[in-house]
Amino acid sequence: MPIILEPTDLSIQRAAEAMRAGRAVAFPTETVYGLGALTHDPRGIAEVYRMKWRPSNNPLIAHVLDAHGAREIVEGWDPRCDELTSRLWPGPLTLVLPRRANVPVEAAGGRATIAVRSPSCPVARRLLQELGGESISAPSANRSGHVSPTLASHVAEDFASELDLMILNGGRSEFGLESTVLDLTTARPTLLRPGTVTLESLRQILGDVDAPELMEQGASPGTAPRHYAPRTPAVLVPINGMRAALALEPRPCAVLCFDPSHVPSPHTDITMPRDARLYASILYDALRSADTLGCARILIEMPPSADGLWRAVVDRLRRATA
Numbered sequence: 001m002p003i004i005l006e007p008t009d010l011s012i013q014r015a016a017e018a019m020r021a022g023r024a025v026a027f028p029t030e031t032v033y034g035l036g037a038l039t040h041d042p043r044g045i046a047e048v049y050r051m052k053w054r055p056s057n058n059p060l061i062a063h064v065l066d067a068h069g070a071r072e073i074v075e076g077w078d079p080r081c082d083e084l085t086s087r088l089w090p091g092p093l094t095l096v097l098p099r100r101a102n103v104p105v106e107a108a109g110g111r112a113t114i115a116v117r118s119p120s121c122p123v124a125r126r127l128l129q130e131l132g133g134e135s136i137s138a139p140s141a142n143r144s145g146h147v148s149p150t151l152a153s154h155v156a157e158d159f160a161s162e163l164d165l166m167i168l169n170g171g172r173s174e175f176g177l178e179s180t181v182l183d184l185t186t187a188r189p190t191l192l193r194p195g196t197v198t199l200e201s202l203r204q205i206l207g208d209v210d211a212p213e214l215m216e217q218g219a220s221p222g223t224a225p226r227h228y229a230p231r232t233p234a235v236l237v238p239i240n241g242m243r244a245a246l247a248l249e250p251r252p253c254a255v256l257c258f259d260p261s262h263v264p265s266p267h268t269d270i271t272m273p274r275d276a277r278l279y280a281s282i283l284y285d286a287l288r289s290a291d292t293l294g295c296a297r298i299l300i301e302m303p304p305s306a307d308g309l310w311r312a313v314v315d316r317l318r319r320a321t322a
């Protein structure tokens with residue numbers, strides 16, 4: 001198994017040293033755990049793609065300390081970024097901007113743009129500081145297409161065969177869903193991936209924001225129809241429809257629903273919170289637990305809303321069940 005390290009000053013130094021030597025390291029963020037390497041080191045970037053089995057055209061998010069760090073890797077500076085970054089950074093908002101020519105194209109999946117965000121998680125920030133503010137490119141620390149990790153143990157499970165991988169332990173990720181991705185290189189700002197920073201809050205700052213239904217992997221690979229998926233086949237069930245759906249299931253199922261009384265034996269109930277923020281923070285852990293039960297299917301009750309933070313939850317549920 002990989003090595004899980006408590007985030008002491010010494011382990012942060014070791015992690016930074018490994019990155020400077022061209023290796024990938026896993027670390028916590030407030031969204032999900034990341035598998036990171038120095039943005040400017042193609043050796044480390046290659047390691048990230050190899051370990052994740054990630055297609056080389058799926059770009060990475062660059063993590064920086066602040067807007068100053070972002071300006072080192074983007075070309076020009078869109079004036080809208082000032083307000084966005086002063087209000088929402090550090091935090092779970094990723095901006096897609098023109099890539100500066102000195103950023104290796106491998107770190108951007110071959111694109112002329114680069115996605116950048118500033119994490120608020122203290123362990124991630126200490127690692128960035130230890131690296132003198134150099135940018136870390138990091139996708140989620142899971143095998144490609146699998147459920148994202150929100151605990152250090154999730155990372156260790158996905159990369160069990162990577163004996164030398166260092167994982168900094170930051171406990172449970174605060175938000176538990178990948179960042180909101182906003183493209184500022186299009187004619188109008190475009191929401192590529194909903195997240196904890198809601199569409200509504202972006203519209204308050206920017207006015208118009210396009211929010212196309214992206215179920216195809218073109219504009220942004222995180223929009224592939226099947227992604228964030230457990231290994232057991234999973235299906236979405238309409239709100240309050242669980243009893244009826246389970247009546248048709250001959251074999252034991254794992255069930256994520258709001259009311260445990262809707263789940264008779266032999267099915268296994270995993271009760272989900274009705275609060276969107278709490279729901280988001282435990283969703284991936286619940287999907288991973290459901291996967292370990294050896295059930296024929298995972299049934300997931302549709303959330304009560306598709307607005308605000310629920311938009312991001314529903315987006316991930318649709319991809320997990322596609």
Ligand code: AMP
Pocket residue numbers: 058059060061096108111113114115138139140178181192193219220221222223
């Ligand atoms: P992950 O960090 O694993 O959640 O993956 C990062 C996701 O951010 C990718 O799958 C894309 O959806 C999105 N992304 C990163 N860079 C870009 C970019 N240059 N243009 C559009 N989307 C991007």
Ligand code: MG
Pocket residue numbers: 139140148
């Ligand atoms: Mg990912």
